[in-house]
Amino acid sequence: MPNIRIWTLESDIDAKAVECLANKLVRHLELENLSIQTVGPQAVPKRNQRGASPSDILGMAVQNYLKQDDCVIFVIDSDGPMSAHQRRQESNSLINQITRVVENSRFNGKVFLVQAVQELEAWLLIDCLGIFCYFASKVAQYRENCRDRVSANQSFRRLVGSYQKGNTEKIVEAVTGGRGAKEYLIEFSKKILPALNPNKTLRNITREQYRENMSPEIAEYVLIDQQTLKCNNSLRKLGTVLAKFQ
Structure with missing residues (x-):
């Protein structure tokens, strides 16, 4: 059984949401x-080797994971174009650290980067009915057959x-700092309630x-099917990477 390690370097909360969505992708794509x-x-190790750069430390952690896992997939937010440009200008920004690891020939075909465009919330927003049901399920009359x-x-x-x-x-x-998917979801929730x-x-x-x-x-309420997957290319990319190890 192939073991897939998904590493969300920005948030432990994101890790839980992405795990749920990834497993739904596996079921939808019928990846056994x-x-x-x-x-x-x-999970990022503390810097404990003199002279080791942040990307070197990240690479060593990936190497350790690959002793037991078949691949490592980094998932981070892409945010807006202004933020992305600023991140690329910083030598040791997270995106640049990850890119160096992904492009390292040692990890060819085993390490991937999937950027949630624009934010993880954009993956949740592929199914606004599911989001509505998350809030509606707290009301007794909608706890069963909520979508219907x-x-x-x-x-x-x-x-x-x-x-x-x-x-x-x-x-x-x-x-930078403007209205993105997260703010959009907050606004939606304030209409739902x-x-x-x-x-x-x-x-x-x-x-x-x-x-x-x-x-x-x-994420538990989000439906992933052929229709909702059309709403986000980066989530589809995650599915494409997962399918490589079928």
Whole structure:
């Protein structure tokens, strides 16, 4: 059974969400006998060798993983074009460290980079109905058959449709720190909550709106099929890399 190691170097929370989505990709693509394991930034070893660069240390960690795993896939956010350009200008930025490891001939065909364009939230946003059901499932009447019940409600269906993008990679921040997929998902959640309960106060909406630590649970509600996968090329790329080890 091929062992796939997915390494999310920016967030341990992302690791949990990506593991869920990767396993859904495996099932959708009918990739049999693939074992998915994820790790987050805590797995990066501390610098303990004199003169070793950050990319050298990362490369040594990858080499250790490949003693037991068939491949290592790095997953990081791409963010907007301005942020990406700035990252590339910094010699020891995370993207440059990873690129050096991926391009190292020792790891040819075994180490890959998949950038979540624009952010991990863009992967979740391929299925706005699933996101709606995450919040709706906290209301007793929607805990079962949520997708059918929400779809049967015209106002809910209209709200979901208004936020569902054909390509979630185009939810782009115009400037560094601008409005991206994360902010878009926060905005969507702030519309969902009062739709489910018109009596909900602004204070409660603010408290219950989307936060990054919700992403692993939301991923459980996201449907991955032929239609939703069309909404994000970078998520499809992850599926393509996984399929190499079938």
